[in-house]
Amino acid sequence: MPVTLKDISQRVGKSVPTVSRALAGFEDISPKTREMVQRVAAEMGYEPNITARNLQKQRTDTLALILPSANTLRFSDPFFSEFLSGIVEYIAQFGYDLNISSTDSEDERNTYLKHLRSRRFDGFIVVRTQRQDARIDLLREHDVPFVAFGQTEDDNDFHLVDEDGRYGVRQVVDHLVELGHTRLACIAEPTNLTKSQHRVEGFIEGLAAHNIPFDPTLVVETHFRQRSGRQAANLLLDRAELPTALVACNDLLALGAMRAVQERGLRVGQDISVTGFDDILLSEYANPALTTVHQPASKMGSLVAQMLLNQIDGKPIEQKQVIIKPSIIIRKSTGVPTIKGGE
Template identity: 35%
Template structure:
């Protein structure tokens, strides 16, 4: 016969309500009592009925992540590592992760609206945040908690992790300058993306710090895929006076640029320097290995989960913003 919560309550001589609230983690149950209930339930082999708990608490115990419409694919290394971090952290907190993707902006809007109206998830994790981000505005208006990698310019406060890569860009440009590279190009993303705005800003500032000229004609946008990086790099290499160093908004974009350089017959690290951003695992194994500004992608995803769950539990966050400084990993793609 399957054990029930009544059996646990009877063994401890506690009310069913107390045992239920202890197992659900309510703060009005004393810590000693909660520990005793959890330990006894485990020893007895009792597993709470999750569906019943969700109904009692009126929570889905699920967090949503929708791959941005412009991101294209789940198998991009960044998203693979990011989603793994979300899932690993949530599973340890007895939450599920609901993931989907959208073919276009209209479908992305519909997904958010459907998940919110059906209460399919308790909150969302966002990334690839835009300057004015409709997701931020929509979720704030609907009262749905969320945490994000990146801070939009909507004038709203929410838990987020912000990357500050200025020092890393200065270090990277100095490294390239010392290697004899002097004509720098930047392959970015969509112009309204915070990633693009920030990283292009750091690129300009780093050139200024190192006494190098900035050429707007060597700044190109891409869709941040390897295909986009390949296409833009080919255009740059075809210029009458092209660059000898490419700094890319992401490692994925840099992978495409590497392919274009090989196709052109250029020796990467000597004829052309190529660097990425994010430090995904695959950047170690390109030919040659890719210099990159490394951020701990999986750790960032886990931290966003921690921030969001604290928000869901009504806890006061010590701070709404965590700042990450990238680490420069010098490899052969820049002559390192």
């Protein structure tokens, strides 16, 4: 039989309300009594009733993360897995759980409304932010704690963590131009996502900084996975005038692009340079190792979690918006071009 408050009260000779308040740490109970009650409870193997405790404090100790769509974000995505680990490891220290569910884009609003009405969550984490994001509008309308991993196109007056994607891709373009590349192509994720749009803008800005004309036909918008990168790279490599560098907007796309280059008998890093973004573990062990943009996925997850818990607890938050500057990691997948466009 589980140990009850009544069992403890009989052992210590105190009333049930006194035992309850002592275990909860209320200051109107003397330190001596609190210490005695908590010690005896531990000795007896008492386990608190979590449901009752949460009802009392109007908390659930659970956060919600609703995946935008089964087709756009997967646990097999190495960057997302690291980001998720950062969230879970941080909130576990404070006794919180993370509830992860998914939704179809067509039913996204109703999914959020269902979660809001259930009152089972203390706060929400929004990922894969869109340039026009109805999820964020809905959460602001209901005035519930939330933190977004990413920005929107309009009013970003909410708590968020993001990377400076424009800056990251500009570093890539600078690196490639320094090597002698002048015909660069970009493989982009769907540009309805803010992060993808920012990375494409960084590509365009990088070209402009070096007085290289922007050719919109050298930007291919695709999905997120290796297969998409391979398909997009093949479209670019089918052109009469061959690009000498492929700038992919995530590492999985870059790995797919490398496969396409190698299948044509071309050498990655010599005939065609390929770059990625995220610096997932696979990028270091690719053949050749992938030049990419590093961003600390686990740390960013921890920052999102910390910001959300502080918001829930009403603690001051020094920065409402944290934008991390990523850094380029140069490896063997980029080099001086040995062929000219068109050959």
